[in-house]
Amino acid sequence: MEALQALALALASQRSHIISLPNLFTSSQFIMAHSAVLLLSLLAISYCNGAGATKPAEESAEIAVPSAHSSAAFGANSALASIKMLANPLLAPLLIKKSDSAVSSPSSLDKFPGSISSASDPEDLLLSSPQLHDAFTFPSSNRSPISDVDDLSPSDPLISGNSFSRAFKPLRIAIIAPLHQSVPPKPGKYSEKSQTLITPKHEFDNDAERVAKIVNELVEGLVARGHQVTLFASPDSNTSAHLITDASYGAFRHKRVVPGIFNHAYRWMFEQVRRRADKFDILHFHTFEHLPHIDDFVAKTVTTLYDQPADGKVTEMNPLAELFPNVPIVVRDELKEQVSAHWKNVIGTINEDGSEDLTAQYEQIYEKVLAQQNKNQSENMQQKVKKADKQKLCKKSVSGQKLKILVVSSPIFDTLPPKKAGGTEIMIYALTESLVKLGHDVTLLALSGSETSAKLFEIPFKTNPWACKDNWVKCQLPVIYNQEMVKRHAHEYDIVHFHDPSSFIEFRHFLNHAVHTRHMPVDDTVFFGLFSDVPHISISEEQQRLTPIVLDLNWVGSVHNGINLDDFKFVEVPKQQPYLAWMGRMIPDKGVDVAIKFAIEAGMKLKIAAQIVDDHKKWWMKRILPLISKKHADLIEYVGEIGPEQRNDFLGNATAFLFTPKWDEPFGLGMIEAMATGTPVIAIQRGAVGEIVIDDVNGVSFDYEDNQMIFDFINVKQLVARVSKLNRAKIRQIVEQRWSLEQMSKNYVKVYRKLLRENCL
8 A cells, every 4th residue: 555655646746747649559568558557546546535645735736637636636637638548549649738847936826816727627728629529528627717807806906996907817828839949949950960950051940949039938928927828839849838739740840841741730730729719818829820710719819920031021921911901910119110001900019129028018919909809899800701502502412513613722832734743733733624624613723823724713922842941931821822712712612622731720611512632641640630520532442541540531532543645645566675664753752772673683674764852862862873873774774854745655665664662652643644655564562552553454563571672572574574465455445444534523523412412411
């Protein structure tokens, strides 16, 4: 019993508690070990409940339980939360913590009568998807939230006569920080090679550091003044406030800026804020990406716009001003005149030079926002999202009815048709053109400069995927515009078809007539788990099978990609000397090194057509180029990046096309492009290969592990001999039957009507 009591007290005296199971999907050993610890914890707690063990006040619980709770209650709640996290792995990556600094310096909030403790209860802090939320029940707290004026008696020191002075009232404030830096900032970027921080390469990095410093000063100042502050920020932040973050995304300052990852991270954070907006008095955003997502609570928001770089210019964000006229805006004193010319609701300015108390300045601004709420302006400020006519949608579910379709392209990459290789962009453009040919009323929402036979709804920005490296504002402008336009106009269409997940937050407005095609594997379980009710279309059955079962995504169909057969001429007899062809991006995952090994083993010439990607140039120079230019120059030929004009000859005159990915590609467009010219495929059996390659009909497949130095158990020459005997005309015929653009678009229309029909029941 003494041992159990010691264990209970040790558990109760933890100075922080983090709910984070990032490896839950793959580590059964971790689950067993954690379960054993929890069992011991519960035994210890059970004993201490009887023994009346208590915890010193200064060691009060930091996480998810009021500070007045006993150690036994703390242990029970922590264990309960952990057990439920184990049962619901979707919530595992959520990390909610209070820093040690918050314990050593108790919040002055406790000085006020009826105040919320320095840590909220689990039900307030645990963020979950709607279907999982009902599975969680937590011990209720006996606290009396100070947010309600009625909770204060006339004798309370906060009351002056019969009037209430907000100036002394602790507020529940959410501070939403940019994710490009921690709070407080950790200067520089992280070098994986030297394991050290290096000097920022771009002014953009310095701007992120500057903003993080301001956010940190404000947060610590608000906490010191007794406000209940929740900070939404990057995982490596350290704060006296509650920190809500997503540990699965890692520390962003340590990573290359990848638009897709950042978009997921920001939308994850904004969805968490949106779902609990009613729990805060003020929501203070130090971002601008949130603007399309705050319609329901815009009246109690504050948005600080920062000039990036800090040169007095915020002109890049001005195009957004007309879209969001009601958003309360704050800027530096020097920028008021410039910003007010565009943004109609500049509610205040801030002096950032240190001569004035930053916290006091923002408290005054918060007062203005709260005063606007008291004037019942909240309803007028909200933009109401119109809903589609359900009866009209039901009529369109019947076969033969022409559909009005909005195709939403990826807003951060390229114009359509894409000027360079881009599988997703190629498919979006091809689908749009094919739907028009089928007679449907199609509108394409795409970047300015795009060309289409459909109606063009232009996003008035020009950008490219690499803009995000140097200028995050320019990168995000088309994303924000895209989301706002869809939200405003979706009700005008029978079907809204997305090809990018950045608009998932807004899907709640039009779930009954919107779909999303996932062109990549569902590898971000945290993000997709949060929006599991979104209707998804896969590009292969294998893609659905490889998606973690625990996500329980709403798959409404599977449609293979298709190609424009007019772009690929059938080659009955190759005119050149026999060779193998490999085509793709020059990155490790595509497996060009495996193709080289295959060709060497077969003693057959290999021609490589590939785009060399900047981020993998070192790998190309060190691992691949020596094989091409020196060691096996007689067998391996790099022909460079090729366009549509050269592609047909390159594929059509090959003996076989090699498809050698090192990951589970959800489709593999190169395979059907080669087959369209009559060329058979030799492919590694993984991903969707089993749905495309029919052995000894249109190609052959083989098993291969990446650690095989040579093809010890594979007769490579025999594989080449097998495909050389295949009927090239039959191979072309299969493509015409299964993977034409017309067939692809017809399959999509079937899914559209199915979705509309199911939502009519």
